[in-house]
Structure formats: C-alpha cells, structure tokens
Amino acid sequence: MGDYTDYARDSFETQGSAADVGKGQKKDVVFGLEEAMALNAVNYPVNDNEDTSVADPVVTAIDTTKAVVQLGRGLDIGTANLVSSFQDNTGNVNLKIQRNAFIDIDCDDYTKNMLTRLGVQYVVVNNRMVVVGDPAFELANIFNRDTRRPMKAGMISPDENDALPIEKMLLETLLGSPNQQGENCYFSVPAEPIDAEMNVVYHQGVFGGLLKGMGYDPKPLIEGHAVVFSELAEDDFTGIGISCGGGMFNVCVAYKSIPALSFSTTRGGDWIDRNVGSALGISSSRACGLKEKGVDLANPHGREEEAVEIYYRNLISYTLKNIKERFESSSSMPSFPEPVSIVCAGGTSMIGGFIEVFQQEFEKIQFPLEIKEIRLAEDPLYSVSKGCLVAALSESV
Numbered sequence: 574m575g576d577y578t579d580y581a582r583d584s585f586e587t588q589g590s591a592a593d594v595g596k597g598q599k600k601d602v603v604f605g606l607e608e609a610m611a612l613n614a615v616n617y618p619v620n621d622n623e624d625t626s627v628a629d630p631v632v633t634a635i636d637t638t639k640a641v642v643q644l645g646r647g648l649d650i651g652t653a654n655l656v657s658s659f660q661d662n663t664g665n666v667n668l669k670i671q672r673n674a675f676i677d678i679d680c681d682d683y684t685k686n687m688l689t690r691l692g693v694q695y696v697v698v699n700n701r702m703v704v705v706g707d708p709a710f711e712l713a714n715i716f717n718r719d720t721r722r723p724m725k726a727g728m729i730s731p732d733e734n735d736a737l738p739i740e741k742m743l744l745e746t747l748l749g750s751p752n753q754q755g756e757n758c759y760f761s762v763p764a765e766p767i768d769a770e771m772n773v774v775y776h777q778g779v780f781g782g783l784l785k786g787m788g789y790d791p792k793p794l795i796e797g798h799a800v801v802f803s804e805l806a807e808d809d810f811t812g813i814g815i816s817c818g819g820g821m822f823n824v825c826v827a828y829k830s831i832p833a834l835s836f837s838t839t840r841g842g843d844w845i846d847r848n849v850g851s852a853l854g855i856s857s858s859r860a861c862g863l864k865e866k867g868v869d870l871a872n873p874h875g876r877e878e879e880a881v882e883i884y885y886r887n888l889i890s891y892t893l894k895n896i897k898e899r900f901e902s903s904s905s906m907p908s909f910p911e912p913v914s915i916v917c918a919g920g921t922s923m924i925g926g927f928i929e930v931f932q933q934e935f936e937k938i939q940f941p942l943e944i945k946e947i948r949l950a951e952d953p954l955y956s957v958s959k960g961c962l963v964a965a966l967s968e969s970v
C-alpha cells in the first residue's frame with residue numbers, strides 16, 4: 574500500500590488538471606474511515622455488518638484549522654447525502670457524511686428543552702426551530718413526519734424555498750472554513766440528464782456560490798467522472814463509472830481519464846421508493862425502509878421484496894440500454910483496445926444481489942463495448958467524494 578499523497582502527486586504533477594488524472598505511476602490508496610469517527614464525524618456503515626453505534630447524531634464540525642491536513646477538499650453533493658473528504662498529513666482520507674435533509678419544528682419551551690437534552694443542535698428561523706442533517710432524520714421518526722429535502726432528482730429543489738440557507742448550514746457543518754483562503758474544493762455535479770427538462774447550470778452556480786462565500790475555490794466535477802477517479806486507477810482511469818444515487822444514476826465512460834461519454838438519468842433510489850410504494854399501496858418512506866433493510870435482489874422473498882426486485886431490474890436495464898444507445902450514436906467515441914470494467918457506486922448499488930442482477934440484465938443486451946468485469950465500488954457511499962478529493966489534491970500540490 575502506498576501513500577495517498579504520493580499517489581496524487583505522482584499522478585498529477587505533470588499536468589495539474591483533473592481531466593488528465595492517471596498518467597503517472599499508480600499506487601494503492603489508503604483510506605481511514607476510523608479517523609472520521611475519531612474526529613466526531615458521522616459515518617454510515619460501509620456494509621451491513623458494521624457497528625453503527627459509533628455514529629453520533631449531533632452534527633459536529635471538524636476544526637480543520639487545528640488538524641494537520643493537506644490542502645484540497647472533496648465534496649459529494651447528493652440528493653440523499655452530502656459527503657466531504659480531506660486528507661491528513663499521514664496520508665489518511667477522512668470522510669464525513671450527513672443526510673441532505675432538514676426538519677422544522679414549532680419553537681416552544683418543551684421542544685427546546687428536549688432538543689437540548691438530546692444534544693441536538695438547532696437554529697431558530699422565523700420562530701421555528703430548524704434541525705439539519707442526520708438529527709433531522711431521527712427527529713422526523715420521533716415526530717412521525719417526513720424530512721424536508723433541499724434537493725430533488727439530483728439538483729437543488731425548485732419546490733423548496735428554504736433550500737439555499739439549509740444547504741449553506743449543512744456545508745458549513747461538513748466542511749468548516751478552508752485551511753487557506755481559496756483552498757480547492759471539487760464538488761460533484763450531475764451530468765446533463767437525458768430524461769428531464771433540467772440543466773445543471775443553476776444548480777452548479779448555486780453550490781459554486783455557496784462554496785466561494787465560505788472562502789473555497791469551487792471546482793465542479795461530473796459525478797460519474799468522480800467514480801472513475803476513485804475506482805479505476807488500476808485500469809489507467811479507463812472504463813465505465815456509474816454512480817447509483819438517490820435522485821439519479823450518473824454514467825461516465827472514460828478513456829485514460831478523459832470522459833468520452835457522460836449523462837445522467839433522473840431515476841434512482843427515490844424512483845424505486847415511489848414506484849414500490851404505489852405498487853404496494855404504502856408510503857415512499859416505508860418502501861425505502863423496506864428496500865434498505867436487507868433485501869437480496871437475487872433471491873427476493875414475498876410480494877414486497879419482489880416489487881423491489883422488479884423495479885431494480887427495470888432501472889438497471891434502463892441504464893444499460895441508455896449507455897448502449899448513447900455509445901452507438903456518438904460519433905466521437907475513442908476505440909477501446911482492451912476490455913474495460915464497469916464499476917457501480919452510490920447507495921442504490923448497496924442492496925444485496927445488485928451486481929448479480931446487473932450482470933443478468935447486461936447479458937440480455939448486445940453491449941457495444943467488451944467488458945471484463947462488473948463490480949461494486951470499494952465503499953459505494955464514499956466513492957464520489959473520494960474521486961472529488963483525488964481531483965482536488967492533484968491541483969493543490
């Protein structure tokens with residue numbers, strides 16, 4: 574295992590541009606999820622067997638001014654989760670994750686005391702108490718309500734008036750101030766969606782503005798490209814990265830780190846929840862709970878799990894067909910001399926049997942590229958943030 578700093582330095586010193594990642598010598602990457610816990614960050618388990626009891630529901634900012642860290646931050650801005658990353662001087666990567674959600678509650682003495690007793694941080698806005706991130710999710714369960722979400726289908730939500738101040742609070746909590754004015758912060762943005770009349774210009778501008786206001790130098794990175802950076806180093810950053818998120822699937826086909834094709838679709842985990850919910854006559858939140866509780870897509874039990882499997886299969890097949898169509902209709906596709914890997918990241922890829930079903934659907938179509946392997950990212954929830962960090966470190970050295 575090599576040192577991550579050296580890795581980034583070796584990879585990028587000749588070009589200094591994220592788009593050229595991968596020309597240098599390749600080494601393994603050392604990631605330290607434990608360090609994030611030590612710094613009181615909130616971590617989701619990377620797999621189902623991990624102990625979740627260490628997760629502290631109180632949002633706590635890392636005072637990075639006191640830590641000895643490398644310049645350059647990674648930030649995954651997702652519909653469901655926000656994930657920040659930085660690297661310390663020993664080469665470990667520290668990751669923090671928060672749900673991209675909030676809840677507002679009537680401001681009375683009883684509730685105020687309860688939140689204080691529970692150690693939940695809140696701010697008072699227009700005489701309402703606002704709680705953001707993971708604690709909002711926990712409170713929503715206590716109050717039997719849904720959280721409000723600042724983003725929808727991968728972008729800042731047009732239906733949520735309070736989205737911007739909430740995102741500002743969440744980013745301040747996750748990132749804190751830069752270690753140096755103008756520190757690089759690479760943040761994920763969706764590729765242009767192929768199935769919706771939205772574009773990413775406003776969304777990208779809003780988050781760029783928030784990060785700039787915090788003192789960072791914001792740099793957007795397409796989400797699927799970030800997966801290529803974090804997962805395909807061994808393959809010279811050539812292959813297909815897919816981020817299977819809550820609001821979207823983001824696809825990037827890259828050749829030697831340069832994106833040859835990238836697009837997004839507005840179908841992701843939320844789409845599955847909505848459809849399973851309406852098929853079974855239950856709420857989307859219940860459908861989401863059912864989906865996350867440990868379904869095996871390769872071996873579904875009962876009507877509910879079968880509904881989850883049906884929609885997953887449909888979503889994977891839809892994604893593969895779109896890659897095929899886009900690939901075949903593009904006039905400027907490089908030729909890939911060797912078979913490439915497909916790597917799936919994002920929370921939606923974490924369900925049991927995902928790769929098996931992906932493989933089955935893949936075999937049903939005549940895929941235009943020779944594929945050597947279809948695999949899951951090492952840490953699916955953190956993959957995009959890690960890829961953003963790779964890009965940030967490459968420019969900060």
Ligand SMILES: Nc1ncnc2c1ncn2[C@@H]1O[C@H](COP(=O)(O)OP(=O)(O)OP(=O)(O)O)[C@@H](O)[C@H]1O
Binds near residue numbers: 727
């Ligand atoms: N174990 C699990 N099984 C199935 N789905 C899961 C699991 N864990 C999380 N998810 C789903 O993953 C999704 C969130 O994934 P992720 O954090 O990658 O999305 P995001 O990056 O916030 O969204 P996007 O990139 O689409 O804007 C949610 O739909 C959630 O229900």
Ligand SMILES: [Mg+2]
Binds near residue numbers: 819
């Ligand atoms: Mg995402």
